[in-house]
Amino acid sequence: MSLAAEAPELFSNNVLTRPLMQDYVLPVLASVLGPAEIAYWAQLGEAFRSFGMAMPIVMPRTSFTVTDDGIRKYMAAYGLSFEDVRSRFEECKQAWLDGRDTLSLDELFEETERRFTEVYEPLLQTLPALEAGLAELGEKNKQRIIEQVRFLRARAKEAHRLRYEAEMRRFDRVAVWLRPEDKPQERVINYTSLWNRFGSHWLDSLLAVPCNRSGGHYIIHL
Numbered sequence: 001m002s003l004a005a006e007a008p009e010l011f012s013n014n015v016l017t018r019p020l021m022q023d024y025v026l027p028v029l030a031s032v033l034g035p036a037e038i039a040y041w042a043q044l045g046e047a048f049r050s051f052g053m054a055m056p057i058v059m060p061r062t063s064f065t066v067t068d069d070g071i072r073k074y075m076a077a078y079g080l081s082f083e084d085v086r087s088r089f090e091e092c093k094q095a096w097l098d099g100r101d102t103l104s105l106d107e108l109f110e111e112t113e114r115r116f117t118e119v120y121e122p123l124l125q126t127l128p129a130l131e132a133g134l135a136e137l138g139e140k141n142k143q144r145i146i147e148q149v150r151f152l153r154a155r156a157k158e159a160h161r162l163r164y165e166a167e168m169r170r171f172d173r174v175a176v177w178l179r180p181e182d183k184p185q186e187r188v189i190n191y192t193s194l195w196n197r198f199g200s201h202w203l204d205s206l207l208a209v210p211c212n213r214s215g216g217h218y219i220i221h222l
Contacts, residue, residue: 019044023056030057060215064206065185066194068222071177074170082219085178093171100164109153113146120145198222 004011013021019031019041033041041058048055065082067075075081084092098106120142127134161168180188194202205220 016040016044016047020047020051020053023048023053024051027053028056030059032059032061034061059213062209062212062215063184063186063217064209064220065178065217066202066220066222067178068198071174072221074174078167078171078174080171080174082178085175089171089175089179093168096171097161097164097168101160103160105153105156105160109149109156113149116145116149117142 023031031041038058038060041055045055075085078092078096080092124135124138124142127138175182177189178185202220202222205222209218209220
């Protein structure tokens with residue numbers, strides 16, 4: 001405490017004291033914040049009052065996602081909405097792939113496994129009459145055969161996926177652009193890449209979005 005009083009320049013703010021310092025130096029009417037910032041600013045009301053300061057109004061920051069004709073074309077072709085990409089991309093991707101499965105591979109292999117077990121079970125019931133040890137051997141043999149059936153099922157599913165590899169890459173292109181690393185686009189993609197790709201007019205489209213004091217998310221189509 002004495003060091004803080006005698007040499008305050010030796011100290012720096014942490015995440016909770018920074019809002020107090022910045023509003024003391026540069027007081028504002030409102031502070032525009034992201035979701036994580038709002039969560040910890042919400043704890044600072046009493047701290048502001050302790051220093052005789054009025055806490056600024058907290059406003060949620062507006063977020064944006066930029067798309068182009070190519071991305072929108074793929075989304076339309078595969079029936080994807082932005083919410084699909086944001087919340088259930090892998091499920092939508094798998095559902096599209098399953099919809100191309102004219103052989104009904106899952107049902108075919110499940111029925112094969114069911115019928116094998118049905119046919120094999122009477123044999124397992126009979127074998128112990130010959131020798132007690134055959135029951136355990138028979139069960140192990142049954143599991144090995146089932147494992148081989150499931151191995152073949154996995155290979156067949158992979159072969160089916162490879163038939164649509166180009167389409168899967170297009171699905172992934174949509175996700176990589178709209179939700180890179182499954183995070184908001186603005187958190188991952190450096191916006192200088194948008195200048196390089198679209199020129200300066202993308203910023204005009206961004207500035208044309210009306211100011212929403214409630215924050216929210218907007219999709220900018222270029």
